[in-house]
Amino acid sequence: TETIKAVVIDGYPAKAMWVDEFSNFFIPQVNERLAKTNNYKIDWQESYGGTIVKPKGVLDGIKLGLGDIGIVTTVFHNSKLPSQSLAAVTPFVSVDARVVAKAMDEITKEFPTMEKEFSKQKQVYLATGVVLNTYQIFSKERIESIKDLEGGKVAGAGIILRYLDGINNAAGVRGGLTDFYNMLSTGLVDHAMLWPEAAKTFKIAEVAPFMLKADLGAVNSKTVTANSRFWKKLPDEVKQVIQEVAVEYRDHIAEIAMDRAQESLDAYIAAGGTVVTMSQEARKEWADSMPNLAAEWAAGLDKKGEPGTEMLRAYMGKLTAAGFTPARDWAAGLK
Amino acid sequence: MSNILVQGTNKLSRIANVTAIIANTVGTLMVLCLVIVVDYDVIARGAFNKPFGGAVEVVQFTMVLIVFLQLPDVVRVNRLTRSDGFLAIMQPRFPNIAMWVRRFIDSVSAILMTLIAIAIWPEFVEMFETKDYFGVPGVFVAPWWPIKLVIFLSASLCALIFILKVILAATNIKLIRMDEMKDKAVPSGEKI
Amino acid sequence: MSPIEIGVVSVIAIIVLVYLGLYIPVALGVVSFVSIWLMRDDFELSMNLLKIAVGDSVMEYTFATVPLFTFMGLIVSKAGMGADIYEVMNSGFKKVKGGIGMATVGANAVFAAVTGSSIASASVFAKVSVPEMLKYDYNPRFAVGVVAGSSVLGMIIPPSAMLIIYSFVAEQSVGEMFLAGVVPGVLLAIAYIAAIWLMGKFTPNYVGGKPATEYEWMSFKEIFSKTAPLVTLITVVLGGIYTGWMTPVEAGAAGAAVGLIIAIVRRKINLKIFWEALIETGHITASILFLITAASIYSRMLGLAGLPNELAVILEQNQMSFMMIMVIYVCLMLFLGTLLDTASIILIVVPLFLPLIEPMGLSLVWFGIITVIGAEIGLLTPPLGISCFVIKASVDDDRISLKDVFMGALPFAFVMLIVLILLINYPVLSIGILH
Ligand code: NA
Ligand code: NA
Numbered sequence: 001t002e003t004i005k006a007v008v009i010d011g012y013p014a015k016a017m018w019v020d021e022f023s024n025f026f027i028p029q030v031n032e033r034l035a036k037t038n039n040y041k042i043d044w045q046e047s048y049g050g051t052i053v054k055p056k057g058v059l060d061g062i063k064l065g066l067g068d069i070g071i072v073t074t075v076f077h078n079s080k081l082p083s084q085s086l087a088a089v090t091p092f093v094s095v096d097a098r099v100v101a102k103a104m105d106e107i108t109k110e111f112p113t114m115e116k117e118f119s120k121q122k123q124v125y126l127a128t129g130v131v132l133n134t135y136q137i138f139s140k141e142r143i144e145s146i147k148d149l150e151g152g153k154v155a156g157a158g159i160i161l162r163y164l165d166g167i168n169n170a171a172g173v174r175g176g177l178t179d180f181y182n183m184l185s186t187g188l189v190d191h192a193m194l195w196p197e198a199a200k201t202f203k204i205a206e207v208a209p210f211m212l213k214a215d216l217g218a219v220n221s222k223t224v225t226a227n228s229r230f231w232k233k234l235p236d237e238v239k240q241v242i243q244e245v246a247v248e249y250r251d252h253i254a255e256i257a258m259d260r261a262q263e264s265l266d267a268y269i270a271a272g273g274t275v276v277t278m279s280q281e282a283r284k285e286w287a288d289s290m291p292n293l294a295a296e297w298a299a300g301l302d303k304k305g306e307p308g309t310e311m312l313r314a315y316m317g318k319l320t321a322a323g324f325t326p327a328r329d330w331a332a333g334l335k
Numbered sequence: 336m337s338n339i340l341v342q343g344t345n346k347l348s349r350i351a352n353v354t355a356i357i358a359n360t361v362g363t364l365m366v367l368c369l370v371i372v373v374d375y376d377v378i379a380r381g382a383f384n385k386p387f388g389g390a391v392e393v394v395q396f397t398m399v400l401i402v403f404l405q406l407p408d409v410v411r412v413n414r415l416t417r418s419d420g421f422l423a424i425m426q427p428r429f430p431n432i433a434m435w436v437r438r439f440i441d442s443v444s445a446i447l448m449t450l451i452a453i454a455i456w457p458e459f460v461e462m463f464e465t466k467d468y469f470g471v472p473g474v475f476v477a478p479w480w481p482i483k484l485v486i487f488l489s490a491s492l493c494a495l496i497f498i499l500k501v502i503l504a505a506t507n508i509k510l511i512r513m514d515e516m517k518d519k520a521v522p523s524g525e526k527i
Numbered sequence: 528m529s530p531i532e533i534g535v536v537s538v539i540a541i542i543v544l545v546y547l548g549l550y551i552p553v554a555l556g557v558v559s560f561v562s563i564w565l566m567r568d569d570f571e572l573s574m575n576l577l578k579i580a581v582g583d584s585v586m587e588y589t590f591a592t593v594p595l596f597t598f599m600g601l602i603v604s605k606a607g608m609g610a611d612i613y614e615v616m617n618s619g620f621k622k623v624k625g626g627i628g629m630a631t632v633g634a635n636a637v638f639a640a641v642t643g644s645s646i647a648s649a650s651v652f653a654k655v656s657v658p659e660m661l662k663y664d665y666n667p668r669f670a671v672g673v674v675a676g677s678s679v680l681g682m683i684i685p686p687s688a689m690l691i692i693y694s695f696v697a698e699q700s701v702g703e704m705f706l707a708g709v710v711p712g713v714l715l716a717i718a719y720i721a722a723i724w725l726m727g728k729f730t731p732n733y734v735g736g737k738p739a740t741e742y743e744w745m746s747f748k749e750i751f752s753k754t755a756p757l758v759t760l761i762t763v764v765l766g767g768i769y770t771g772w773m774t775p776v777e778a779g780a781a782g783a784a785v786g787l788i789i790a791i792v793r794r795k796i797n798l799k800i801f802w803e804a805l806i807e808t809g810h811i812t813a814s815i816l817f818l819i820t821a822a823s824i825y826s827r828m829l830g831l832a833g834l835p836n837e838l839a840v841i842l843e844q845n846q847m848s849f850m851m852i853m854v855i856y857v858c859l860m861l862f863l864g865t866l867l868d869t870a871s872i873i874l875i876v877v878p879l880f881l882p883l884i885e886p887m888g889l890s891l892v893w894f895g896i897i898t899v900i901g902a903e904i905g906l907l908t909p910p911l912g913i914s915c916f917v918i919k920a921s922v923d924d925d926r927i928s929l930k931d932v933f934m935g936a937l938p939f940a941f942v943m944l945i946v947l948i949l950l951i952n953y954p955v956l957s958i959g960i961l962h
Binding site: 078079080151153158159161162165169171172173174188293296 | 380381384385386388390391467468469470471472473474476479
């Protein structure tokens with residue numbers, strides 16, 4: 001038996017769901033399958049929670065060889081990994097983490113763009129991780145449509161803030177996840193864009209007892225990658241096992257994300273929260289108010305000579321084929 | 336011959352020092368800029384419902400400028416954190432040994448700064464070519480390359496100042512820390 | 528070499544080099560660089576470690592708290608707010624044995640709530656409170672000891688540069704760290720006052736001093752005008768953070784602006800002082816953040832070596848008790864405290880002990896308070912005790928030697944140790960406020 005050393009890195013702590021599942025699902029699965037033939041054995045060194053890199057540093061850490069395998073949080077790298085925002089720029093389509101994860105994974109494998117972006121960072125794509133089902137709006141008062149968001153302040157982070165671009169006088173306020181409770185309780189903001197699990201963890205029901213079930217959609221935020229030099233040296237058998245497990249890991253954490261979302265929603269209601277379902281017309285109204293983020297995204301890639309438009313079309317096609325009706329067809333009007 | 340060399344070194348030393356002082360002044364203005372940007376965001380958000388979307392990126396940017404524009408000056412005035420108890424004891428009894436220890440210390444520091452400069456340079460080149468940015472597109476973005484450039488220039492200047500310290504190793508070095516404490520509300524940089 | 532061996536050897540190398548007088552960030556950086564190079568036999572990996580650590584360590588948004596609170600503290604000191612609060616306290620305590628000492632402690636505790644630095648406290652109070660005590664025939668050693676001891680409150684009661692530094696290393700919220708520092712800081716101030724009372728009772732000669740014959744109560748108006756500016760600042764800063772109206776970064780910026788406005792209104796500042804404060808702020812920020820950057824190279828090196836993983840295994844096998852770890856921890860901090868400054872101690876020991884503390888399910892916020900107070904004892908101990916140096920330099924009185932300052936500070940260092948033990952045993956004192 002040949003032993004191969006592998007350093008796994010993430011800046012998030014070991015208790016984060018996707019890290020925990022990497023430890024307790026991904027690694028044991030790989031070990032088990034390698035043990036069957038007993039040709040190879042991996043000696044894993046797991047370094048999480050800032051011991052080697054911070055959350056934003058995983059991409060560079062893998063690139064520079066400080067880790068062999070890592071879980072990259074793609075939302076931090078709009079510039080180096082532009083194509084990873086595909087799910088984020090197509091809101092109001094699907095709230096099923098499993099479907100979005102699968103579609104993203106397939107797009108990665110069918111089009112060269114995403115893998116090219118990773119290979120520029122000297123790493124190999126292994127799996128997509130979708131760890132939350134959907135953003136919703138948590139408010140101090142009962143709200144039903146974007147009329148109620150006008151002139152209000154909405155806490156959020158990253159590209160999600162652009163969902164507010166078409167709403168009259170609505171101001172997006174950036175904040176870290178841990179700040180949202182305080183921001184709401186002091187009235188610094190009136191609403192917050194969060195997913196149910198975060199709402200439960202940070203006891204949002206206490207300060208924002210109304211959830212507008214807008215179902216903005218599941219978004220991919222994690223990618224498992226391996227350092228190219230490390231990957232090239234791996235025996236084919238090991239590569240194959242890791243790739244197999246990567247797909248299972250993708251479905252496994254999406255499944256957990258869905259379960260947790262439901263539990264969290266129940267907990268939110270049990271803690272005194274009220275869920276108001278946004279009507280289809282109101283959702284459509286919001287979606288139509290937005291600038292065409294998806295077209296902007298596709299145009300940006302097209303300009304670089306990448307098949308942005310085709311990727312967007314293919315992605316929308318996959319989700320529609322899976323039975324989802326988008327509130328707005330982001331691919332409509334593309335040339 | 337050696338006279339010319341000494342004069343040249345002295346001249347270079349003056350240039351390095353003046354550059355450090357100018358960089359320091361710019362860095363100092365960045366402190367003011369930081370206060371203004373954050374306060375502007377707080378007021379604009381609280382009073383006018385118009386938060387400044389780029390507050391985070393601008394703060395990150397100014398932090399890099401503050402640190403790396405001022406670092407050469409910190410090195411110049413010997414305020415980089417150190418524990419000089421041993422040197423203080425050695426100085427009166429074995430001034431020669433103390434001087435060589437100082438030269439050793441400054442050489443090691445020069446090497447580290449040079450390594451940092453060498454490590455950062457290709458990053459700068461890459462960022463300059465790819466025009467990579469940080470932030471959220473459509474909200475606020477800032478380019479990476481100026482940051483890498485400032486770090487590179489700062490590390491290079493620090494290395495140069497350390498090398499000059501090795502060459503010019505003054506024999507009459509005092510306990511800087513004690514000197515600086517007189518009539519200053521807050522002395523030595525490292526321990527606020 | 529095993530990771531443990533590399534860890535041990537590198538820590539020893541760092542300590543030796545630092546004691547020799549090498550700049551602390553340079554020692555951390557060079558030793559880490561060489562360790563990785565030797566461990567993996569890969570020069571490029573060492574360069575990459577430098578690249579990633581230098582590139583992203585400074586880019587942290589919360590780092591902005593360092594210059595902002597430093598600037599606020601400098602402006603506040605220069606505006607004479609420390610002296611004001613001292614006068615108010617003094618009018619209340621003067622009659623008691625050791626009263627001026629108690630007033631100094633009280634004033635320091637309040638002043639601490641607007642400055643992040645022990646150095647600022649030490650230099651301000653050495654100038655206003657020591658001469659006053661000498662005027663009333665207090666024992667010089669006692670006088671300087673009180674100022675030295677109470678100066679550490681500046682870095683325990685929030686805002687505090689050391690709590691900020693810890694929160695970076697341990698990835699804890701700055702806001703929570705600040706709140707957790709309130710009760711321990713107040714507790715330490717009370718312990719100091721109690722210790723002074725006991726000294727006055729049992730060793731009156733050591734304290735010295737004659738009762739004040741003429742003293743007047745301050746008028747309400749006077750008290751108000753001397754305390755209002757500080758109270759305003761404390762409300763803005765701590766209130767802003769506590770209620771969540773502002774993040775610590777924003778509170779720092781607001782505090783800097785309000786402090787500046789107060790100083791201008793009271794005509795205590797001119798362009799020259801303003802510029803000096805800015806330059807000073809920049810120097811302090813650069814040296815602290817460069818130190819943090821170097822420390823992050825060091826802790827990443829330990830991570831790459833797999834030291835945290837190994838330590839966790841050792842802990843599991845040996846069933847090391849909580850008490851045992853704490854005793855080792857406190858002793859190590861006291862040892863390093865003889866020569867190193869507080870920030871360096873925190874940056875060296877925390878990465879070593881976090882992997883031991885975290886799996887035990889202990890609060891990392893509590894651990895931060897323990898760390899900061901433990902490391903600050905070193906401010907008072909010879910041969911290198913920063914607070915004592917500052918006091919010696921600020922008092923500028925030939926009758927008081929550096930030795931006097933250290934001897935005077937010793938009883939207060941001892942009180943700190945007792946409070947530290949108390950805080951270790953009763954975590955609720957630190958983290959109770961968070962729930
Ligand atoms: Na303080
Ligand atoms: Na000491």
